[in-house]
Amino acid sequence: MKEIKVPELAESITEGTIAEWLVSEGDSVEKGDPICELETDKVNVEVNADYTGVVAELVREAGDDVEVGEVIAKIDENGEAGSSKKEESPAAEEKEKKEEAPKPDAKKEEKSETPEPKTAGKEQKVVASPAARKRARELGIDLNQVVPSDPLGRIRPEDVDNLSNALKNEQKASKSDKKEQKSSSSAAQQEYDKPVEREKMSRRRQTIANRLVEAQHTAAMLTT
Numbered sequence: 001m002k003e004i005k006v007p008e009l010a011e012s013i014t015e016g017t018i019a020e021w022l023v024s025e026g027d028s029v030e031k032g033d034p035i036c037e038l039e040t041d042k043v044n045v046e047v048n049a050d051y052t053g054v055v056a057e058l059v060r061e062a063g064d065d066v067e068v069g070e071v072i073a074k075i076d077e078n079g080e081a082g083s084s085k086k087e088e089s090p091a092a093e094e095k096e097k098k099e100e101a102p103k104p105d106a107k108k109e110e111k112s113e114t115p116e117p118k119t120a121g122k123e124q125k126v127v128a129s130p131a132a133r134k135r136a137r138e139l140g141i142d143l144n145q146v147v148p149s150d151p152l153g154r155i156r157p158e159d160v161d162n163l164s165n166a167l168k169n170e171q172k173a174s175k176s177d178k179k180e181q182k183s184s185s186s187a188a189q190q191e192y193d194k195p196v197e198r199e200k201m202s203r204r205r206q207t208i209a210n211r212l213v214e215a216q217h218t219a220a221m222l223t224t
Contacts, residue, residue: 002051004073006066009040015067015130016040017154018060027055028080035073038066039154041131047072054079063127128155135160 009016019039023029034046035055056076060066126143128136135157136143146163148155 001056002053002075002077003071004035004047004050004075006038006068006070006072007045007047008068009038009045010042013040013042013068015065016045017127017129018062018064018066018072019044019152019154021058021062022046023055023058025055025058029053029055029075039129041129041157049075051075051077053077063125065130065133126155127153129157131157132160139164 006016016038017040019037021036023033023035029035029049029052031049031052033049035049036047038045038047053075055073056079057074058072059074060070060072066072126146127148128143128146132146132155133143135141136146139160141160141164143155143160146155146159148159149162150156150159
């Protein structure tokens with residue numbers, strides 16, 4: 001049994017994410033055939049088979065983060081295409097016979113089927129690059145809240161930064177609003193609390209005021 005490991009990547013890159021498997025267990029491959037696509041922070045690379053044989057096991061799944069030198073698949077050089085599936089078929093048939101024998105009621109089947117959507121939801125993984133996961137840990141960002149800009153739905157570091165900046169701007173805006181409200185309310189309170197000074201009008205001012213009142217009552221006011 002031969003192991004397929006993550007090859008040396010570009011300089012300063014030590015890990016990546018399995019974007020897609022190009023083969024399945026039981027498929028026959030030739031040496032040099034691409035078996036999976038690996039996504040890194042800089043480039044996407046294909047991992048090729050180092051041996052000719054049959055894919056016996058896919059050790060890691062699509063979306064998993066892997067490091068350089070880590071085993072991701074195993075190839076059986078003496079195997080035959082589909083042999084692993086054929087070997088498993090008798091056991092699968094026995095299981096099917098055992099499962100068909102009791103024939104549970106329809107109500108029990110409904111109960112057993114109901115929790116399936118919940119488990120499926122728990123198994124869903126956020127597809128993010130290693131750098132994005134590291135960035136999210138540093139900033140304390142939940143990757144489930146990040147909206148990816150990648151059309152394939154993969155979260156990148158800039159997506160994490162965008163969410164972090166948006167949260168910071170919201171916090172700044174809320175703080176400035178509170179400060180403005182506090183300053184305006186305090187200014188209004190100061191104006192309200194300011195003492196009122198009353199000055200006695202001089203006689204001349206009293207006469208002018210009286211003449212103005214009389215003019216308003218007796219003469220027509222013209223405006224332009």
